[in-house]
Amino acid sequence: MLTIYRRHRATCKHRARRNTKCFCPIWVQGVLEGKALRHSLDLTNWEAAQRRVRDLEIHGEAQAVNVEEACEKFLADCEGRKLSPATIKKYKYVCDELKRTFGPQSLRSVSVDDVRSLRNSWHYAPLTALKRLEYVRTFFSFCVASGWMQANPAKGIKSPKIKAVPTAPFEGDE
Numbered sequence: 001m002l003t004i005y006r007r008h009r010a011t012c013k014h015r016a017r018r019n020t021k022c023f024c025p026i027w028v029q030g031v032l033e034g035k036a037l038r039h040s041l042d043l044t045n046w047e048a049a050q051r052r053v054r055d056l057e058i059h060g061e062a063q064a065v066n067v068e069e070a071c072e073k074f075l076a077d078c079e080g081r082k083l084s085p086a087t088i089k090k091y092k093y094v095c096d097e098l099k100r101t102f103g104p105q106s107l108r109s110v111s112v113d114d115v116r117s118l119r120n121s122w123h124y125a126p127l128t129a130l131k132r133l134e135y136v137r138t139f140f141s142f143c144v145a146s147g148w149m150q151a152n153p154a155k156g157i158k159s160p161k162i163k164a165v166p167t168a169p170f171e172g173d174e
Contacts, residue, residue, distance in 0.1 A: 002030035002037065002053050004046075020046055028053055033060055042104055051109045065148045067102040067110065071095035074142050094135040107148050112156045115140075119157055126160040133159060 005017040008024045026049040029038045043049045055064050075095060078088050101118055102110055115136065122129050137154040144152050 002028050002032060002057055004028050004041070004049050004053055007040075028056070032056060048105070048109075052106050055106050055108050065107050065143075066104045067107055068099050068104060070107050070143050070146075070148060071099055071139070073146070074139055077142065090131075091135060091139070094132060094139065098136070098139065107143055108150075110140075110149075110153055112153045115154045115157055126162045129160045130162060133157060 004026055006014075006020060006022065006024045007027050008014050008019070008022065012022050012024050014022050014024070023044045026041050026043050026046065027039065028041055028049075031037065041049050041052055043052065052064070075088070075091060078091050083091075097118070102114070118136070119129070119133060122132060124132065133154065137152065137157075140149065140152040140154045143149045
């Protein structure tokens with residue numbers, strides 16, 4: 001059983017562990033898989049800490065992968081598959097955006113709504129947004145195949161509508 005608590009800073013007015021209404025770092029303490037565990041979660045949000053501890057209790061410490069670690073492993077896999085440098089560069093852009101958006105958040109806690117809000121923040125042309133969404137789907141498919149997630153949250157996102165302009169044939173003068 002794992003317990004989360006705040007370790008108050010020296011400048012915080014609270015001293016007891018039961019005070020949860022400040023922004024001091026959150027720690028976890030308890031026994032996980034027969035081993036004593038006590039370390040910082042690197043979080044100050046109580047709900048995010050509860051999600052992380054729930055993931056630890058369900059899947060264990062070895063399976064709790066955050067978005068940053070998954071991005072690094074995904075890019076290493078892309079280089080190992082000898083993809084072209086241009087493709088790897090595009091995947092790096094997408095991974096940088098995922099790191100900025102989700103950061104140290106647990107990979108399992110990323111939902112369809114989170115990916116939808118990420119897509120809604122894009123200000124790209126429809127074709128570019130479609131390609132970006134494909135890259136995000138590829139990343140999450142890699143995570144599902146690695147066993148870090150149960151389902152691909154980007155699969156439920158609809159693609160943007162693209163209006164194709166037909167190419168006119170040459171005229172006689174051309």
